[in-house]
Amino acid sequence: MVVKVYGPDYANPKRVIVCLIEKEIEFETVFVDGFKGEHKKPEYLKLQPFGLLPVVQDDDYTLYESRAILRYYAEKYKNQGTDLLGKTIEERGLVEQWLEVEAHNYYPPIYNLVMNILVSPLLGHPSDQKVIEESEEKLGKVLDVYEERLSKTKYLAGDFFSLADLSHLPFTHYLMNQMKKEHMVRERKHVSAWWDDISNRPSWKKVLQLYKYPI
Protein backbone atom coordinates (compact mmCIF):
# COMPACT_ATOMS: atom_id res chain seq x y z
CA MET A 1 0.00 0.00 0.00
CA VAL A 2 1.06 3.49 -0.79
CA VAL A 3 1.55 6.37 1.67
CA LYS A 4 -1.39 8.81 1.63
CA VAL A 5 -0.72 12.49 2.39
CA TYR A 6 -3.66 14.73 3.24
CA GLY A 7 -3.87 18.38 2.16
CA PRO A 8 -1.12 18.70 -0.51
CA ASP A 9 -2.18 22.23 -1.46
CA TYR A 10 -1.03 23.61 1.87
CA ALA A 11 2.45 24.47 3.05
CA ASN A 12 2.92 22.05 5.97
CA PRO A 13 1.92 19.02 3.88
CA LYS A 14 4.39 20.17 1.21
CA ARG A 15 7.12 19.72 3.81
CA VAL A 16 6.22 16.02 3.91
CA ILE A 17 5.82 15.67 0.15
CA VAL A 18 9.24 17.11 -0.70
CA CYS A 19 10.77 14.66 1.79
CA LEU A 20 8.97 11.68 0.25
CA ILE A 21 10.22 12.72 -3.20
CA GLU A 22 13.82 13.09 -1.92
CA LYS A 23 13.54 9.61 -0.42
CA GLU A 24 11.99 8.16 -3.61
CA ILE A 25 8.96 6.93 -1.68
CA GLU A 26 5.73 6.34 -3.57
CA PHE A 27 2.76 8.28 -2.29
CA GLU A 28 -0.67 9.57 -3.16
CA THR A 29 -2.49 12.65 -1.95
CA VAL A 30 -5.97 13.37 -0.62
CA PHE A 31 -7.48 16.80 -1.22
CA VAL A 32 -8.71 18.59 1.92
CA ASP A 33 -10.71 21.78 1.49
CA GLY A 34 -9.09 24.00 4.13
CA PHE A 35 -11.04 27.09 3.12
CA LYS A 36 -14.29 25.23 3.75
CA GLY A 37 -12.98 24.08 7.14
CA GLU A 38 -12.89 20.42 6.18
CA HIS A 39 -9.93 19.85 8.53
CA LYS A 40 -12.09 20.89 11.50
CA LYS A 41 -14.89 18.43 10.78
CA PRO A 42 -15.44 15.11 12.63
CA GLU A 43 -14.28 12.90 9.72
CA TYR A 44 -10.89 14.58 9.60
CA LEU A 45 -10.58 14.98 13.37
CA LYS A 46 -10.68 11.19 13.64
CA LEU A 47 -7.31 11.18 11.86
CA GLN A 48 -5.78 14.38 13.26
CA PRO A 49 -7.51 15.39 16.52
CA PHE A 50 -5.92 18.85 16.61
CA GLY A 51 -7.54 19.69 13.25
CA LEU A 52 -4.22 20.49 11.58
CA LEU A 53 -2.68 19.53 8.23
CA PRO A 54 -1.04 17.19 7.27
CA VAL A 55 -1.77 13.68 8.37
CA VAL A 56 -0.43 10.59 6.61
CA GLN A 57 -1.83 7.10 6.40
CA ASP A 58 0.46 4.18 5.73
CA ASP A 59 -1.53 0.91 5.63
CA ASP A 60 -3.40 1.04 8.92
CA TYR A 61 -0.88 3.36 10.56
CA THR A 62 -1.68 7.06 10.97
CA LEU A 63 0.91 9.73 11.76
CA TYR A 64 0.62 13.49 12.08
CA GLU A 65 2.88 16.55 12.71
CA SER A 66 4.94 17.14 9.56
CA ARG A 67 8.34 17.14 11.30
CA ALA A 68 7.54 13.82 13.02
CA ILE A 69 6.58 12.40 9.63
CA LEU A 70 9.87 13.69 8.16
CA ARG A 71 11.90 11.93 10.84
CA TYR A 72 10.00 8.66 10.47
CA TYR A 73 10.46 8.33 6.71
CA ALA A 74 14.02 9.69 6.64
CA GLU A 75 14.96 7.03 9.18
CA LYS A 76 12.87 4.18 7.73
CA TYR A 77 14.32 4.71 4.25
CA LYS A 78 17.79 5.70 5.35
CA ASN A 79 19.42 3.64 2.61
CA GLN A 80 17.24 4.92 -0.21
CA GLY A 81 17.20 8.30 -1.96
CA THR A 82 18.96 11.30 -0.39
CA ASP A 83 20.41 10.85 3.07
CA LEU A 84 18.71 13.60 5.07
CA LEU A 85 19.94 12.73 8.57
CA GLY A 86 23.74 12.84 8.44
CA LYS A 87 26.12 9.92 8.83
CA THR A 88 26.94 9.96 12.55
CA ILE A 89 25.08 10.51 15.81
CA GLU A 90 26.75 13.93 16.03
CA GLU A 91 25.68 14.92 12.52
CA ARG A 92 22.17 13.75 13.37
CA GLY A 93 22.34 15.93 16.49
CA LEU A 94 23.08 18.98 14.35
CA VAL A 95 20.23 18.10 11.97
CA GLU A 96 17.89 17.90 14.97
CA GLN A 97 19.21 21.19 16.33
CA TRP A 98 18.55 23.13 13.14
CA LEU A 99 15.20 21.40 12.56
CA GLU A 100 14.20 22.59 16.03
CA VAL A 101 15.50 26.08 15.19
CA GLU A 102 13.23 26.05 12.13
CA ALA A 103 10.27 24.87 14.22
CA HIS A 104 10.70 27.31 17.12
CA ASN A 105 12.55 30.37 15.77
CA TYR A 106 11.83 30.51 12.05
CA TYR A 107 8.34 29.05 11.67
CA PRO A 108 6.40 31.14 14.24
CA PRO A 109 7.22 34.59 12.78
CA ILE A 110 6.91 33.45 9.17
CA TYR A 111 3.60 31.73 9.93
CA ASN A 112 2.32 34.97 11.50
CA LEU A 113 3.33 36.88 8.36
CA VAL A 114 1.52 34.41 6.09
CA MET A 115 -1.63 34.44 8.23
CA ASN A 116 -1.80 38.23 8.53
CA ILE A 117 -0.63 39.22 5.06
CA LEU A 118 -2.12 36.49 2.87
CA VAL A 119 -4.81 34.57 4.72
CA SER A 120 -6.68 37.18 6.81
CA PRO A 121 -7.65 39.29 3.78
CA LEU A 122 -9.07 36.19 2.08
CA LEU A 123 -11.15 35.30 5.13
CA GLY A 124 -12.31 38.88 5.67
CA HIS A 125 -10.48 39.07 9.00
CA PRO A 126 -8.55 42.15 10.09
CA SER A 127 -4.76 41.94 9.80
CA ASP A 128 -2.73 42.82 12.86
CA GLN A 129 -0.16 45.39 11.72
CA LYS A 130 1.69 45.17 15.04
CA VAL A 131 2.09 41.40 14.65
CA ILE A 132 3.33 41.90 11.08
CA GLU A 133 6.00 44.41 12.17
CA GLU A 134 7.13 42.36 15.16
CA SER A 135 7.22 39.15 13.14
CA GLU A 136 9.26 40.72 10.37
CA GLU A 137 11.74 42.05 12.93
CA LYS A 138 12.00 38.65 14.62
CA LEU A 139 12.44 36.87 11.32
CA GLY A 140 15.17 39.33 10.32
CA LYS A 141 17.11 38.57 13.51
CA VAL A 142 16.81 34.83 12.88
CA LEU A 143 18.03 35.31 9.31
CA ASP A 144 21.04 37.23 10.66
CA VAL A 145 22.02 34.15 12.68
CA TYR A 146 21.48 32.00 9.57
CA GLU A 147 23.71 34.35 7.56
CA GLU A 148 26.52 33.87 10.07
CA ARG A 149 26.04 30.08 10.15
CA LEU A 150 25.84 29.73 6.37
CA SER A 151 29.03 31.72 5.95
CA LYS A 152 30.75 28.74 7.65
CA THR A 153 28.83 25.74 6.28
CA LYS A 154 27.08 25.14 2.99
CA TYR A 155 23.90 23.92 4.65
CA LEU A 156 22.51 24.42 8.14
CA ALA A 157 23.64 21.16 9.78
CA GLY A 158 26.97 21.04 7.93
CA ASP A 159 28.13 20.48 4.41
CA PHE A 160 25.23 18.19 3.58
CA PHE A 161 21.61 18.93 2.67
CA SER A 162 19.34 17.63 5.43
CA LEU A 163 15.84 17.65 6.92
CA ALA A 164 16.78 20.95 8.56
CA ASP A 165 17.16 22.78 5.24
CA LEU A 166 14.23 20.93 3.64
CA SER A 167 11.89 22.04 6.40
CA HIS A 168 12.33 25.68 5.36
CA LEU A 169 11.12 25.24 1.79
CA PRO A 170 7.32 25.56 2.00
CA PHE A 171 6.99 28.77 4.00
CA THR A 172 10.08 30.49 2.59
CA HIS A 173 8.42 30.04 -0.80
CA TYR A 174 5.64 32.33 0.47
CA LEU A 175 8.21 34.88 1.63
CA MET A 176 9.97 34.91 -1.75
CA ASN A 177 6.85 34.88 -3.88
CA GLN A 178 3.35 35.68 -2.67
CA MET A 179 4.44 37.96 0.21
CA LYS A 180 7.03 39.75 -1.94
CA LYS A 181 9.56 39.95 0.89
CA GLU A 182 12.42 38.41 -1.10
CA HIS A 183 14.67 41.28 -0.01
CA MET A 184 14.91 39.62 3.42
CA VAL A 185 16.74 36.73 1.76
CA ARG A 186 18.51 38.61 -1.04
CA GLU A 187 20.05 41.16 1.37
CA ARG A 188 21.89 38.29 3.05
CA LYS A 189 24.52 36.88 0.71
CA HIS A 190 24.89 33.41 2.20
CA VAL A 191 21.19 32.94 2.96
CA SER A 192 20.51 33.98 -0.63
CA ALA A 193 22.92 31.38 -2.06
CA TRP A 194 21.51 28.73 0.27
CA TRP A 195 17.94 29.53 -0.80
CA ASP A 196 18.84 29.32 -4.50
CA ASP A 197 20.50 25.98 -3.89
CA ILE A 198 17.72 24.30 -1.92
CA SER A 199 14.79 25.74 -3.88
CA ASN A 200 16.29 24.53 -7.15
CA ARG A 201 16.46 20.92 -6.06
CA PRO A 202 14.45 18.74 -8.46
CA SER A 203 12.30 17.50 -5.58
CA TRP A 204 11.07 21.00 -4.72
CA LYS A 205 10.49 21.90 -8.34
CA LYS A 206 8.40 18.75 -8.65
CA VAL A 207 6.30 19.76 -5.62
CA LEU A 208 5.60 23.18 -7.15
CA GLN A 209 4.71 21.60 -10.45
CA LEU A 210 2.29 19.03 -9.00
CA TYR A 211 0.62 20.91 -6.13
CA LYS A 212 -0.27 24.55 -6.59
CA TYR A 213 -0.35 26.82 -3.55
CA PRO A 214 -3.93 27.91 -2.73
CA ILE A 215 -2.93 31.58 -2.48
Added chain:
Amino acid sequence: MAAAAAAVKVYGPPMSTAVSRVLACLLEKDVQFQLIPVNMAKGEHKKPPFLKIQPFGQVPAFQDDHITLFESRAICRYVCEKHGEKGNRELYGTNPLARASIDQWLEAEAQSFNPPSSTLVFQLAFAPRMKIKQDEGAIRQSTEKLAKVLEVYDKRLGESRFLAGDDFSLADLSHLPNAHYLVHSPHAAPLFNSSPNVSRWWNEISSRNSWNKVLQLHRGASLSP
Protein backbone atom coordinates in the same frame (compact mmCIF):
# COMPACT_ATOMS: atom_id res chain seq x y z
CA MET B 1 30.91 6.62 43.43
CA ALA B 2 32.72 9.93 43.15
CA ALA B 3 31.60 11.99 40.20
CA ALA B 4 34.53 13.05 38.05
CA ALA B 5 34.23 16.46 36.42
CA ALA B 6 31.45 15.50 34.06
CA ALA B 7 32.13 15.62 30.35
CA VAL B 8 28.49 16.60 29.84
CA LYS B 9 27.76 20.26 30.52
CA VAL B 10 24.39 22.01 30.50
CA TYR B 11 24.40 25.80 30.46
CA GLY B 12 21.49 27.73 31.93
CA PRO B 13 19.47 28.37 35.07
CA PRO B 14 17.68 25.20 36.26
CA MET B 15 14.39 27.12 36.65
CA SER B 16 14.24 27.81 32.93
CA THR B 17 11.63 25.49 31.41
CA ALA B 18 13.82 24.53 28.47
CA VAL B 19 16.81 23.86 30.74
CA SER B 20 14.59 21.72 33.02
CA ARG B 21 13.52 19.67 30.00
CA VAL B 22 17.13 18.71 29.28
CA LEU B 23 17.93 18.04 32.95
CA ALA B 24 14.93 15.71 33.28
CA CYS B 25 16.09 13.78 30.21
CA LEU B 26 19.69 13.42 31.46
CA LEU B 27 18.37 12.20 34.81
CA GLU B 28 16.04 9.67 33.16
CA LYS B 29 19.00 8.38 31.17
CA ASP B 30 21.36 8.27 34.21
CA VAL B 31 23.83 10.51 32.41
CA GLN B 32 26.00 12.53 34.76
CA PHE B 33 26.27 16.21 34.01
CA GLN B 34 27.58 19.52 35.26
CA LEU B 35 25.12 22.40 35.43
CA ILE B 36 26.77 25.70 34.57
CA PRO B 37 24.84 28.79 35.61
CA VAL B 38 24.02 31.58 33.17
CA ASN B 39 23.00 34.85 34.78
CA MET B 40 20.05 35.90 32.68
CA ALA B 41 19.12 38.78 34.96
CA LYS B 42 22.49 40.30 34.03
CA GLY B 43 21.94 39.49 30.34
CA GLU B 44 24.75 36.95 30.22
CA HIS B 45 22.83 34.95 27.59
CA LYS B 46 22.90 37.87 25.17
CA LYS B 47 26.65 38.51 25.45
CA PRO B 48 29.44 37.28 23.16
CA PRO B 49 30.92 34.43 25.23
CA PHE B 50 27.54 32.72 25.50
CA LEU B 51 26.45 33.71 21.98
CA LYS B 52 29.41 31.69 20.68
CA ILE B 53 27.73 28.48 21.85
CA GLN B 54 24.11 29.61 21.39
CA PRO B 55 23.85 32.27 18.67
CA PHE B 56 20.15 32.95 19.33
CA GLY B 57 20.95 33.95 22.92
CA GLN B 58 18.65 31.33 24.44
CA VAL B 59 19.10 28.69 27.12
CA PRO B 60 20.01 25.84 27.35
CA ALA B 61 23.23 25.01 25.56
CA PHE B 62 24.83 21.57 25.86
CA GLN B 63 28.32 20.17 25.44
CA ASP B 64 29.85 16.76 25.62
CA ASP B 65 33.19 15.40 24.36
CA HIS B 66 31.97 15.40 20.79
CA ILE B 67 29.59 18.25 20.21
CA THR B 68 28.02 21.54 21.25
CA LEU B 69 24.25 21.63 20.79
CA PHE B 70 21.27 23.84 21.50
CA GLU B 71 17.44 23.53 21.34
CA SER B 72 16.22 21.46 24.32
CA ARG B 73 14.26 18.88 22.30
CA ALA B 74 17.22 18.32 19.94
CA ILE B 75 19.51 17.86 22.95
CA CYS B 76 17.07 15.33 24.44
CA ARG B 77 16.94 13.33 21.20
CA TYR B 78 20.74 13.39 20.93
CA VAL B 79 21.18 12.24 24.53
CA CYS B 80 18.74 9.36 23.95
CA GLU B 81 20.56 8.30 20.75
CA LYS B 82 24.03 8.66 22.24
CA HIS B 83 23.21 6.88 25.51
CA GLY B 84 20.63 4.40 24.21
CA GLU B 85 21.66 1.61 26.60
CA LYS B 86 21.69 3.76 29.74
CA GLY B 87 18.90 4.50 32.19
CA ASN B 88 15.37 4.49 30.78
CA ARG B 89 15.70 2.61 27.47
CA GLU B 90 12.10 3.19 26.41
CA LEU B 91 12.38 6.95 26.70
CA TYR B 92 12.73 7.50 22.94
CA GLY B 93 11.27 4.15 21.82
CA THR B 94 12.93 0.85 21.05
CA ASN B 95 11.45 0.40 17.57
CA PRO B 96 10.62 2.77 14.67
CA LEU B 97 6.85 2.87 15.20
CA ALA B 98 7.21 3.56 18.92
CA ARG B 99 9.66 6.35 18.08
CA ALA B 100 7.32 7.80 15.43
CA SER B 101 4.52 8.01 17.97
CA ILE B 102 6.87 9.70 20.46
CA ASP B 103 8.01 12.20 17.81
CA GLN B 104 4.38 12.89 16.89
CA TRP B 105 3.51 13.80 20.48
CA LEU B 106 6.79 15.68 20.99
CA GLU B 107 5.84 17.78 17.98
CA ALA B 108 2.28 18.19 19.29
CA GLU B 109 3.84 19.43 22.54
CA ALA B 110 6.15 21.78 20.66
CA GLN B 111 3.53 23.16 18.25
CA SER B 112 0.23 23.03 20.17
CA PHE B 113 0.97 22.82 23.89
CA ASN B 114 4.13 24.89 24.15
CA PRO B 115 3.04 28.25 22.67
CA PRO B 116 -0.01 28.91 24.88
CA SER B 117 1.51 27.27 27.97
CA SER B 118 4.77 29.23 27.61
CA THR B 119 2.84 32.49 27.40
CA LEU B 120 0.92 31.55 30.54
CA VAL B 121 4.09 30.44 32.38
CA PHE B 122 5.70 33.78 31.61
CA GLN B 123 2.61 35.84 32.47
CA LEU B 124 1.61 33.96 35.61
CA ALA B 125 4.91 32.74 37.09
CA PHE B 126 7.68 34.98 35.83
CA ALA B 127 6.21 38.43 35.04
CA PRO B 128 5.16 39.09 38.65
CA ARG B 129 8.66 38.17 39.90
CA MET B 130 10.22 40.42 37.28
CA LYS B 131 7.79 43.22 38.17
CA ILE B 132 6.42 43.24 34.62
CA LYS B 133 2.75 44.10 34.17
CA GLN B 134 0.64 41.13 33.20
CA ASP B 135 -1.05 41.18 29.78
CA GLU B 136 -4.67 40.22 30.46
CA GLY B 137 -5.45 39.73 26.77
CA ALA B 138 -2.55 37.34 26.29
CA ILE B 139 -3.57 35.41 29.41
CA ARG B 140 -7.15 35.09 28.19
CA GLN B 141 -6.23 34.03 24.64
CA SER B 142 -3.64 31.53 25.81
CA THR B 143 -5.98 30.04 28.41
CA GLU B 144 -8.60 29.46 25.71
CA LYS B 145 -6.06 27.89 23.35
CA LEU B 146 -4.58 25.68 26.04
CA ALA B 147 -8.03 24.51 27.16
CA LYS B 148 -8.77 23.29 23.61
CA VAL B 149 -5.43 21.47 23.42
CA LEU B 150 -6.04 19.78 26.78
CA GLU B 151 -9.43 18.56 25.52
CA VAL B 152 -7.58 16.60 22.84
CA TYR B 153 -5.10 15.35 25.46
CA ASP B 154 -7.88 14.27 27.80
CA LYS B 155 -9.45 12.14 25.08
CA ARG B 156 -6.10 10.60 24.15
CA LEU B 157 -5.18 9.89 27.78
CA GLY B 158 -8.52 8.15 28.27
CA GLU B 159 -7.35 5.64 25.64
CA SER B 160 -3.63 5.47 26.40
CA ARG B 161 -1.67 5.50 29.66
CA PHE B 162 0.91 7.94 28.33
CA LEU B 163 0.74 10.19 25.29
CA ALA B 164 2.70 8.03 22.85
CA GLY B 165 1.60 4.66 24.24
CA ASP B 166 2.03 2.41 27.27
CA ASP B 167 5.44 3.71 28.32
CA PHE B 168 6.53 7.06 29.74
CA SER B 169 8.46 8.78 26.97
CA LEU B 170 10.22 11.96 25.91
CA ALA B 171 6.83 13.20 24.74
CA ASP B 172 5.41 13.18 28.29
CA LEU B 173 8.70 14.43 29.76
CA SER B 174 8.68 17.44 27.47
CA HIS B 175 5.51 18.71 29.17
CA LEU B 176 6.87 18.60 32.71
CA PRO B 177 8.47 22.05 32.96
CA ASN B 178 5.60 24.20 31.66
CA ALA B 179 2.87 22.09 33.28
CA HIS B 180 4.69 22.26 36.62
CA TYR B 181 4.43 26.05 36.75
CA LEU B 182 0.82 26.03 35.57
CA VAL B 183 -0.37 23.40 38.01
CA HIS B 184 1.04 25.57 40.78
CA SER B 185 -0.75 28.68 39.54
CA PRO B 186 -4.26 29.38 40.90
CA HIS B 187 -5.38 30.69 37.49
CA ALA B 188 -4.16 27.79 35.39
CA ALA B 189 -4.40 24.82 37.78
CA PRO B 190 -8.10 24.17 36.99
CA LEU B 191 -7.17 23.53 33.33
CA PHE B 192 -5.35 20.42 34.52
CA ASN B 193 -7.36 19.45 37.58
CA SER B 194 -10.75 19.53 35.87
CA SER B 195 -9.69 17.06 33.16
CA PRO B 196 -9.85 13.59 34.74
CA ASN B 197 -7.42 11.85 32.39
CA VAL B 198 -4.99 14.77 32.15
CA SER B 199 -5.08 14.91 35.95
CA ARG B 200 -4.26 11.24 36.29
CA TRP B 201 -1.45 11.57 33.74
CA TRP B 202 -0.01 14.65 35.43
CA ASN B 203 0.09 12.93 38.82
CA GLU B 204 1.91 9.99 37.31
CA ILE B 205 4.52 11.86 35.28
CA SER B 206 5.24 14.49 37.92
CA SER B 207 6.01 11.84 40.52
CA ARG B 208 8.91 10.43 38.56
CA ASN B 209 12.27 10.50 40.39
CA SER B 210 13.90 12.39 37.56
CA TRP B 211 11.41 15.25 37.85
CA ASN B 212 11.75 15.44 41.60
CA LYS B 213 15.53 15.71 41.21
CA VAL B 214 15.01 18.60 38.78
CA LEU B 215 12.87 20.32 41.41
CA GLN B 216 15.70 19.84 43.92
CA LEU B 217 17.95 21.70 41.48
CA HIS B 218 15.32 24.45 41.27
CA ARG B 219 15.60 24.84 45.01
CA GLY B 220 19.35 25.29 44.69
CA ALA B 221 20.21 21.91 46.13
CA SER B 222 22.97 19.88 44.53
CA LEU B 223 22.15 16.30 43.68
CA SER B 224 23.60 13.55 45.84
CA PRO B 225 26.00 11.35 43.87
